[in-house]
Amino acid sequence: MNIFLETLKVLLLTIYLSLESLFLWFLPSRRKDVAGEIVLITGAGSGIGRLMALEFARLGATLVLWDINEEGNKETCRLAKKNGTVRVHAYLCDCSKRQEVYKVADQVKKEVGDVSILINNAGIVTGKKFIDSPDALVEKTMQVNSMAHFWTYKAFLPAMMASNHGHLVSIASSAGLIGVNGLADYCASKFAAVGFAESVGLEMLALGKTGVKTTIVCPYFINTGMFDGCSTKWPRLLPILEAEYASKKIVDAILKEQVYLVMPRSLYIMFGLKNIMSTKLGVVLGDYFGAFNFMDHFKGRGKKE
Numbered sequence: 001m002n003i004f005l006e007t008l009k010v011l012l013l014t015i016y017l018s019l020e021s022l023f024l025w026f027l028p029s030r031r032k033d034v035a036g037e038i039v040l041i042t043g044a045g046s047g048i049g050r051l052m053a054l055e056f057a058r059l060g061a062t063l064v065l066w067d068i069n070e071e072g073n074k075e076t077c078r079l080a081k082k083n084g085t086v087r088v089h090a091y092l093c094d095c096s097k098r099q100e101v102y103k104v105a106d107q108v109k110k111e112v113g114d115v116s117i118l119i120n121n122a123g124i125v126t127g128k129k130f131i132d133s134p135d136a137l138v139e140k141t142m143q144v145n146s147m148a149h150f151w152t153y154k155a156f157l158p159a160m161m162a163s164n165h166g167h168l169v170s171i172a173s174s175a176g177l178i179g180v181n182g183l184a185d186y187c188a189s190k191f192a193a194v195g196f197a198e199s200v201g202l203e204m205l206a207l208g209k210t211g212v213k214t215t216i217v218c219p220y221f222i223n224t225g226m227f228d229g230c231s232t233k234w235p236r237l238l239p240i241l242e243a244e245y246a247s248k249k250i251v252d253a254i255l256k257e258q259v260y261l262v263m264p265r266s267l268y269i270m271f272g273l274k275n276i277m278s279t280k281l282g283v284v285l286g287d288y289f290g291a292f293n294f295m296d297h298f299k300g301r302g303k304k305e
Contacts, residue, residue, distance in 0.1 A: 043122030045072030233290025
C-alpha cells in the first residue's frame with residue numbers, strides 16, 4: 001500500500017511540476033536582489049569574468065575579483081567602481097594551486113566577509129590533440145578548470161551552509177556535456193566541473209540547505225579570444241557567442257536561480273538527441289555539423305573567458 005501511495009504521489013508531482021515548468025517558460029521569472037551580496041569571480045581580469053563583474057557592479061553587489069593577471073584584474077576593479085559598485089576588492093590568485101586558493105580565501109573572509117555568490121569562471125585550454133598535449137598542460141587544465149572548484153567550495157561553502165544562503169556558479173562549457181575532437185583534456189575538465197557542481201547541488205538539497213543555490217553554465221564557443229581560430233559550420237544554428245550577450249545571460253540566470261543554462265538554445269535539442277540516438281548516427285550528425293573540425297585552425301590566447 002505504501003508503494004502504491006508513493007507511486008501515486010510521484011505521478012501527481014510529475015504532472016504538476018511538468019505543467020509548472022511549462023507555464024514558467026512563458027511567464028517572466030522573478031529575479032533576486034543581489035545588492036550588498038559578496039560576489040567572488042575567478043578569472044575576473046578579462047573576458048566574461050570582467051563583463052560579469054561589471055553587470056554585478058550595476059546591481060550594487062560587493063565584488064571580490066580573483067585573477068592571475070594582476071594588471072587585468074586592476075583594470076576590472078577600476079571599471080567596476082566606475083560602473084557603480086563602491087566596494088571592489090582585487091586579489092592576485094593562481095587557482096591551480098590549492099594552498100594559494102585557501103590562503104587568499106582566508107584573506108577575503110578577514111578583509112571582506114563571507115562570500116555569498118561564488119562564480120568559478122577561471123580556466124585554460126590547451127587546444128592540441130591529446131597525444132600532442134604536454135603532460136604539464138594537461139595537469140594545469142585539470143587543476144584550473146575543475147580542481148580549483150573543489151578548493152573554492154571547501155573555502156566558502158561552509159559559511160553558506162551555516163546561514164542556508166548562497167549561490168554556487170560553475171562556468172563550465174558545452175564541451176562538458178559532449179566530447180569534442182581536439183579538446184580531450186578540456187572536455188575532461190569540464191565534464192568534471194559539471195558533475196561536481198551537480199553532485200554538490202544535490203548534496204545541499206539532501207541536507208535541507210535549500211537556500212544554497214546552484215547554477216551550471218554550458219556555453220558554446222564565446223568570442224573572447226580563448227578559442228580564437230575555431231570555426232562553426234552552421235553559424236545560424238551554432239553561432240559563436242558574443243561575450244556581452246553571454247555575460248548578460250549568465251548573470252540573468254543567476255538572478256533567476258536557474259540551475260542549468262545552455263547557450264545557444266539549439267544545444268538543448270542536440271544534447272537531448274545525443275542521449276536517444278545510436279552512436280553511429282551521432283557520429284554522422286557530428287560530422288555534418290562540423291564537430292570534427294571545430295579546432296582545425298585553433299589559435300587561442302591560453303586564457304578563458
